[in-house]
Every structure is written in C-alpha cells, then in structure tokens.
Amino acid sequence: MDTITTSRPLATYLIRHGDDNLVLAQRLAEYISWAPELEEDLAIANIALDHLGVAHHLLAYAASVEGDGRDADALAFLRSEREFTNLLLVERPNDDFAVIMVRQFLFDAYQVPLWEALAGSADTTLAGIAAKAVKEARYHLRHSRNWVVTLGDGTEESHRRTQHAFDELWRFTGEMFVGDALDTDMAAAGIGVDPASLEAPWRRTVLEAIADATLSEPEDTTVRVGGRSGFHTEALGHMLGEMQWLQRAYPGLEW
Amino acid sequence: MDGEERFREIIAADEKVEPGDWMPEGYRQTLIRQIAQHAHSEVIGMQPEGNWITRAPTLKRKAILMAKVQDEAGHGLYLYSAAETLGVSRDELVRLLHEGRQKYSSIFNYPTLTWADIGAIGWLVDGAAITNQVALTRTSYGPYSRAMVRICKEESFHQRQGYEIMMVLARGSEEQRAMAQDALDRFWWPSLMMFGPHDSESTHSDQSMEWKIKPVSNDDLRQQFVDATVPQAEYLGLTIPDPDLRWNAERGHYDFGEIDWDEFWRVVKGHGPMNRERMAHKIEAWERGAWVREAAVAHAAKRTAARSA
Numbered sequence: 001m002d003t004i005t006t007s008r009p010l011a012t013y014l015i016r017h018g019d020d021n022l023v024l025a026q027r028l029a030e031y032i033s034w035a036p037e038l039e040e041d042l043a044i045a046n047i048a049l050d051h052l053g054v055a056h057h058l059l060a061y062a063a064s065v066e067g068d069g070r071d072a073d074a075l076a077f078l079r080s081e082r083e084f085t086n087l088l089l090v091e092r093p094n095d096d097f098a099v100i101m102v103r104q105f106l107f108d109a110y111q112v113p114l115w116e117a118l119a120g121s122a123d124t125t126l127a128g129i130a131a132k133a134v135k136e137a138r139y140h141l142r143h144s145r146n147w148v149v150t151l152g153d154g155t156e157e158s159h160r161r162t163q164h165a166f167d168e169l170w171r172f173t174g175e176m177f178v179g180d181a182l183d184t185d186m187a188a189a190g191i192g193v194d195p196a197s198l199e200a201p202w203r204r205t206v207l208e209a210i211a212d213a214t215l216s217e218p219e220d221t222t223v224r225v226g227g228r229s230g231f232h233t234e235a236l237g238h239m240l241g242e243m244q245w246l247q248r249a250y251p252g253l254e255w
Numbered sequence: 256m257d258g259e260e261r262f263r264e265i266i267a268a269d270e271k272v273e274p275g276d277w278m279p280e281g282y283r284q285t286l287i288r289q290i291a292q293h294a295h296s297e298v299i300g301m302q303p304e305g306n307w308i309t310r311a312p313t314l315k316r317k318a319i320l321m322a323k324v325q326d327e328a329g330h331g332l333y334l335y336s337a338a339e340t341l342g343v344s345r346d347e348l349v350r351l352l353h354e355g356r357q358k359y360s361s362i363f364n365y366p367t368l369t370w371a372d373i374g375a376i377g378w379l380v381d382g383a384a385i386t387n388q389v390a391l392t393r394t395s396y397g398p399y400s401r402a403m404v405r406i407c408k409e410e411s412f413h414q415r416q417g418y419e420i421m422m423v424l425a426r427g428s429e430e431q432r433a434m435a436q437d438a439l440d441r442f443w444w445p446s447l448m449m450f451g452p453h454d455s456e457s458t459h460s461d462q463s464m465e466w467k468i469k470p471v472s473n474d475d476l477r478q479q480f481v482d483a484t485v486p487q488a489e490y491l492g493l494t495i496p497d498p499d500l501r502w503n504a505e506r507g508h509y510d511f512g513e514i515d516w517d518e519f520w521r522v523v524k525g526h527g528p529m530n531r532e533r534m535a536h537k538i539e540a541w542e543r544g545a546w547v548r549e550a551a552v553a554h555a556a557k558r559t560a561a562r563s564a
C-alpha cells in the first residue's frame with residue numbers, strides 16, 4: 001500500500017498504542033492501596049491516570065477516524081481479547097513490586113523515544129497527543145528508573161527479586177521493536193515510526209540502569225510476539241473480564 | 256505571661272494554637288487521637304472505592320474514581336503530617352492502627368457491592384465528611400485547621416461527582432434506578448452514624464468543645480447533614496429509608512428516626528461487615544511492602560556511604 005487509501009489503517013495504529021496505555025493503566029489500577037508506602041500509592045495512581053488519559057485520547061481519535069459509530073468506550077469495553085492489540089509486556093500480572101516497577105521501566109524506556117518520534121507526526125492530532133504524552137513518559141521513566149536502581153542496589157532480597165523481574169519480563173521486550181506492514185506504511189506516510197528505530201535508545205536507557213542497579217542483562221534471547229495481532233497471554237482475558245463486566249452485563253446504558 | 260495563660264487566651268480569642276505553643280497534655284493527646292483517626296480513615300477509605308476502579312463502567316468514570324482515590328491518599332498524607340507536628344511519627348500511628356489501638360471511620364466497614372455504591376459514597380459519605388470538615392476548618396489547632404481547608408475543596412468535588420453518578424442512575428434504566436435506591440438504603444444510616452454518638456453520650460465531646468477542637472457538636476452536624484441531603488434525595492426521586500423523616504416547620508429542620516445504636520457500637524467494636532477484611536488488607540499490604548522499604552533504606556545508606564567515602 002503506497003498511500004493510506006482508507007482511514008482504517010490509521011485507526012488500527014492508534015488503537016494499538018491506545019491499548020498499550022489502557023491495559024497498563026488497568027494493571028496499575030489493580031495495585032492501588034497495595035503499595036509499600038502511601039506516597040507510592042499516590043504515585044502509582046498518578047501514573048495510571050496518565051496512561052488512562054493517553055488511552056482515552058488515542059481511542060477517541062481512533063473512533064472518530066473510523067467513523068462507524070463506535071466511541072472510545074465501545075473500543076475499550078466491547079472488544080474481545082482477540083481484538084485487543086496491546087504489547088504482551090503491559091498485560092503481565094502484578095506479581096510483586098519488583099515486577100510492577102521493572103515492567104513500568106521497560107515500557108517507559110520505550111515510550112519516551114516513541115512519543116518523541118510521534119510528536120513530529122504528519123498527523124497533527126496524533127502529534128499533539130504525543131507531545132503531551134512525552135512529558136508524562138519522562139516523569140514516569142524517572143520514577144521507575146529510580147526504583148529499579150534502588151531495588152537492584154538495595155538489599156540481597158530486593159536485588160534477587162529485581163533480577164528475577166528482568167529475567168521474567170525480558171522475553172516480552174523484543175516485541176516492542178518488531179514492526180509489521182502497518183508500521184512500515186505508517187512510517188512511510190510520515191504518520192508513524194519504524195519500531196526498530198526505537199531499539200537503540202531503549203537499550204541505552206535500559207543497560208545504563210541495569211548497570212547502576214548492579215544487575216545483569218538477562219541472557220534470555222526468546223522474543224515472544226503476538227500482542228499486535230491479538231495473540232495474547234492468558235492474563236489478558238481475565239483482566240478484560242473484570243474491566244468490561246458492567247458494560248457487558250447491562251448493554252447500551254448510560255453511566 | 257506563662258504558657259498556660261497564653262493557651263487560654265488563644266482559645267478564648269478564637270486564634271490558632273501552633274506547634275511550638277504550650278498546650279495541655281490532654282489537648283495534645285485528644286488532637287493526636289482525632290487527627291490520626293481522620294488520617295487512617297482517608298487511607299482505609301481507599302479500599303471500598305478502590306474495589307470499583309477496575310470495574311468502573313466508562314473511561315471517564317474510571318479516571319474520576321482513580322483521581323478520587325488518589326486524593327484520599329493525599330489527604331492521608333496531609334493529616335499524618337499535621338499529626339506529626341504534635342510529636343508523634345507516622346510509623347507509630349500506622350503501628351497503632353495495625354495493632355487495633357487506633358480507629359478509622361466505621362463507614363468504611365461497609366462493603367461496596369454495586370457501582371451505585373460508588374455514587375452513594377461520594378454523595379453521602381463525602382457529603383457527611385464535608386459537613387464535619389467544614390466545621391473543623393475552625394478548629395483551634397492551626398495545622399489541623401489548615402489541612403481541613405485544603406481537604407474540603409477536594410471533598411466537595413468528590414461529593415458532586417458522587418451525586419452525578421446517582422443522578423445518571425436515577426434517570427437510567429429500571430435496573431439502574433433499583434441499584435441507586437439499594438445503595439441509598441444501605442448507606443443512609445451508616446452515613447448518619449459518621450457523626451458519632453449523641454452529644455449526651457459522647458465521652459470526648461465536652462472537653463473538645465471547650466478547647467474548641469470540635470467547634471460544632473455531633474447532633475448539630477448530623478442535623479445539618481440531614482437538612483442538606485433530604486432535598487437532594489427528593490430531586491433524584493429516591494426514597495430515604497426512614498419512615499419518621501418529616502419536615503418540622505416549627506423547628507425549621509427535618510425530624511428523623513433513631514439510629515440503631517446497637518449496630519453503631521457493634522461496628523465500632525470491630526464486628527461490622529468488613530472490619531476484618533479492611534484491616535487484613537491494610538496489614539498485608541504493609542507486610543508485603545517490607546522488603547521494598549528495607550531496600551530503600553539500604554540503598555540510601557549505600558549512597559550516603561559512597562558520598563562520604
């Protein structure tokens with residue numbers, strides 16, 4: 001496809017990034033009131049709210065681009081798990097605080113260069129959303145990086161748990177940089193970004209933090225993909241079951 | 256003039272007592288108990304509301320609820336800081352809560368069973384909290400009074416948002432209307448209980464009133480709340496579950512029925528529907544976080560050592 005002949009590919013592209021943020025917001029929301037300190041409950045709620053806000057903007061824009069009567073809520077609450085196109089990384093469960101923070105860090109280190117690139121998108125609405133999101137992502141990255149270093153270079157237990165979190169999540173990071181035909185088209189049209197171009201800045205950020213945290217780069221070379229085509233881990237269905245329950249149980253009402 | 260005289264003068268002149276001022280030990284202890292209970296309530300209150308964040312029906316409602324729960328965490332933080340000005344640490348207060356030696360508002364020992372409960376809590380529970388807290392902005396202790404001013408602004412948002420949820424449900428489908436009425440039925444009496452025992456029964460009231468820690472009595476605040484809330488329920492087309500509720504033109508207030516004080520004391524003493532679960536959640540979160548807090552301390556110590564090396 002040389003040019004974007006229909007609006008469908010743009011909507012699909014927006015929904016992918018919207019889903020990343022929605023699913024992560026939902027995971028973080030599950031954790032509110034379980035944080036190790038009150039300050040951290042507040043920070044987590046704040047970060048979750050930022051991701052939810054970005055998701056809302058992207059899904060609302062996607063819905064208007066689609067123009068077939070669905071709104072952001074329909075996209076969030078009425079699609080099945082096979083239609084969700086988030087990265088697998090963000091749906092991973094909240095096993096412990098180390099997993100939550102490492103997951104956040106790995107994703108923040110990807111979102112900062114992503115939004116930087118998309119802030120220059122030829123699509124001005126997307127560029128506007130990205131310009132706001134990049135500021136939030138930088139703050140999130142500072143926060144998560146700080147925890148990664150604190151936990152990695154803290155006690156023996158925190159070091160072990162944090163290394164374990166990196167080892168467990170590592171196989172889900174490669175997916176962030178694997179593009180498909182849609183990514184290629186969007187990049188060619190000046191709307192999107194080639195995901196492969198985000199890997200070098202991501203690696204720099206991640207390896208620096210791993211070193212500061214006295215941790216080791218995981219040796220796992222597995223690259224687990226599937227999120228962008230709706231082939232998820234089993235964790236997502238349970239999350240959506242909970243998130244979508246009210247809309248599914250009482251269809252078509254105002255709330 | 257000695258400290259005690261100065262203290263009496265401050266109270267008489269409706270000025271504020273500040274952390275450095277002399278104060279009677281009883282005044283300090285009463286304030287610590289009251290501010291800590293208030294702080295604990297904000298924090299425990301995150302649980303019943305947090306119970307619906309993951310199930311909120313729209314993106315907008317999810318964001319509003321998440322922001323609300325975040326505000327409550329912030330209120331907890333201001334209030335713990337206000338208590339710390341009286342020479343007690345937050346860790347100590349949290350420990351007293353976990354050991355069951357300090358309390359939090361009993362209202363949070365009721366479960367949130369449906370989405371309408373989130374509306375009812377915002378409308379009634381935040382509504383009752385504001386009634387109480389607006390009065391407390393005039394409390395004689397400076398840091399507590401200032402914390403109340405900040406908190407009241409956010410609580411009135413919460414109250415409006417809760418009422419708006421109720422409004423949408425009350426004007427919605429048959430099932431939604433039933434959900435709203437059911438939530439009002441369950442939360443009405445516990446909300447009235449939030450103001451505490453009758454003035455004649457309240458052990459701390461007299462001294463607190465004299466020291467102007469508590470500028471308005473329990474019964475007066477409860478009456479204010481009923482008077483403000485009844486017309487709001489009427490506007491929603493919902494029925495307040497009290498057959499004795501009626502306007503008394505002579506008094507210029509609503510008369511209302513007697514609270515079930517047995518239930519009140521049962522819940523205060525730990526036997527409400529959710530007391531065990533709320534404390535278990537709080538303590539489990541604290542214990543699960545121990546290794547994180549230890550790591551933060553250890554990391555800070557390594558940093559300090561590296562800097563001075």
Ligand SMILES: [Fe+2]
Pocket residue numbers: 297326327330406410
């Ligand atoms: Fe509050």
Ligand SMILES: [Fe+2]
Pocket residue numbers: 327381409410413
């Ligand atoms: Fe509130």
